Amino acid sequence: MFVKRRGEKFTILIVYVDDIVITSNDTYEIADVKQRLASEFEMKELGKLQYFLGIEVSRYSGLLGYRPADSPIEANHKLCGDVGGIDDRLQYQRLVGRLIYLSHTRPDIEYTVGVVSRYMHDPSQPHLDELYIILRYLKVAPEKEVMFTKNNHLGVESYTDDVDWTGCLDDRRSTSGYCTFFAGNLDTW
Known part of the structure; x- marks a missing residue:
């Protein structure tokens, strides 16, 4: 992993075997890095990142308007089973699966993800609501990774x-x- 910082701007380049991931808060810098690499190496642009090291990268814009949450789970939560199902159980299971991968580097959400994963076989609306609380928490706390x-x-x-x-x-x-x-x-x- 290579990191370039210049003032408030940063660019990260990750190389794994023959895959390269480039990210930055400056689109011009991304274009410059790609152009410089292409002048030295044969490269193929694959578009937006979808999978890397076996982890699926997903982008959601549906929760951008939600207010952030200060904690990944409500204090003294009382989630339990047998409260009725939801319409899209598969969506719930996919989202919990993605959060399980994320929890490998985010110990702050691991307990909560463990709680919601108990109900993957028959999730209900309170369980889905808890998933949304986790996502709202991640919105306000993106920097809390393991260093x-x-x-x-x-x-x-x-x-x-x-x-x-x-x-x-x-x-x-x-x-x-x-x-x-x-x-x-x-x-x-």
Whole structure:
């Protein structure tokens, strides 16, 4: 991955085997990078990114007018099954699947995605509403990814907590959480 910053403008170029992804907040810079690469290498433009490293890239504009959410899940949520289905179960399942991929680098949504994925077999309107809360949260918090930094130690630290004792209304199971840091970086959660 190559990053170029010039003031407020940035350009990112990612190379994986024979695939190149270019993104920037400046369309002229993207065109310039593509032109320079094409002058040195044989290239084929494939258009907007659809798949990269096995992850599907989707763009939605339907939620742009929604107000942002401060949290990916409502406090003291009481989601449960047996409340009636929704018309488009397949859409719900696709969206949860995409959020599962995203949660690999976003520990802040992992718990919530786990909650909504419990109901993929028979989702209802409250479950779909919770998915929209996650999307509204992602709208306001796009920068909360996992970052790895170089540290001068190789220590391992682990933390655990019972977050919700018998809180699931469906099976009365408890929810607990853990995180492990390696060399000062969040490694598993």
